Amino acid sequence: MLEDLHNPFLPLDERTPATPLWEAKRELAQAVRDYTEALMTSAATPKQMADMSQWLREATAQLEQSPRIYGRNGYTEAGEGTFGEVFQEVGPLCGHSNPIAPPLEMWAEGDTAYARVNMGWRYEGPPGCVHGGFVAALFDEFLGMAQFMGGHPGMTGTLSIKYRRPTPLNVPLELSAWIERSEGRKTFVKGKLEANGVVTAECEGIFIRPTQPVTELRDAVMKEQPEG
Numbered sequence: 300m301l302e303d304l305h306n307p308f309l310p311l312d313e314r315t316p317a318t319p320l321w322e323a324k325r326e327l328a329q330a331v332r333d334y335t336e337a338l339m340t341s342a343a344t345p346k347q348m349a350d351m352s353q354w355l356r357e358a359t360a361q362l363e364q365s366p367r368i369y370g371r372n373g374y375t376e377a378g379e380g381t382f383g384e385v386f387q388e389v390g391p392l393c394g395h396s397n398p399i400a401p402p403l404e405m406w407a408e409g410d411t412a413y414a415r416v417n418m419g420w421r422y423e424g425p426p427g428c429v430h431g432g433f434v435a436a437l438f439d440e441f442l443g444m445a446q447f448m449g450g451h452p453g454m455t456g457t458l459s460i461k462y463r464r465p466t467p468l469n470v471p472l473e474l475s476a477w478i479e480r481s482e483g484r485k486t487f488v489k490g491k492l493e494a495n496g497v498v499t500a501e502c503e504g505i506f507i508r509p510t511q512p513v514t515e516l517r518d519a520v521m522k523e524q525p526e527g
């Protein structure tokens with residue numbers, strides 16, 4: 300089952316890009332991350348900002364004129380990797396090639412999954428601290444991976460978070476998670492988030508294995524939408 304997801308718990312130095320497209324995109328995504336982080340703290344003059352906006356719009360126009368591929372299924376159909384290989388690139392929290400991903404790095408030792416991440420200024424909620432919604436998002440992605448160790452992965456059904464302490468920005472954050480139990484199509488996972496050795500949040504997740512293949516989820520969802 301982990302193989303289906305290109306094993307998100309491979310040692311970090313073995314998670315190489317599946318194709319040259321991802322190798323290049325990782326580089327570009329990191330440049331965009333660095334750019335947005337610099338933007339959050341920049342006090343450049345209005346003229347400098349206006350010039351950069353113009354330059355950025357031109358760069359965007361270049362990308363928009365390139366051949367396009369949409370969504371996870373689109374990338375696999377275009378031969379840019381398996382479902383799992385694509386996931387490790389586009390995931391909104393762990394995707395190396397997705398600039399909105401911090402990114403979250405995950406691995407496993409024995410029955411426990413681990414992750415580390417550093418959340419910069421663009422994730423600020425309370426002053427100097429990580430926005431609670433992003434704490435929840437980290438747990439969703441990470442517990443969503445940890446459940447794969449149980450062999451019956453599914454969609455997030457319920458995610459319950461206890462925010463125990465504010466989670467600081469710009470420090471290494473450490474996450475761990477383990478499977479509590481499985482019942483039928485449900486996998487119960489628990490996890491915690493620590494900063495400087497202090498638990499700042501705990502999470503319990505219930506993941507439910509859907510009855511249809513995950514690659515067909517989009518079609519199934521679109522059929523459920525009202526027309527118009």
Ligand SMILES: CCCCCCCCCCCC(=O)SCCNC(=O)CCNC(=O)[C@H](O)C(C)(C)COP(=O)(O)OP(=O)(O)OC[C@H]1O[C@@H](n2cnc3c(N)ncnc32)[C@H](O)[C@@H]1OP(=O)(O)O
Binds near residue numbers: 439
């Ligand atoms: C391979 C995938 C890889 C997935 C790829 C991995 C990536 C994961 C990382 C990101 C995770 C996400 O963001 S996932 C995105 C956020 N989540 C979603 O969009 C899910 C939206 N919800 C759904 O699609 C659906 O409600 C499901 C699939 C969760 C459940 O629907 P269902 O399959 O029809 O469920 P149903 O037959 O009614 O119930 C089955 C059993 O689960 C229980 N149950 C039902 N809903 C819930 C619930 N929300 N919370 C708790 N328990 C629930 C029922 O009581 C029942 O227990 P019993 O009577 O049997 O005891």
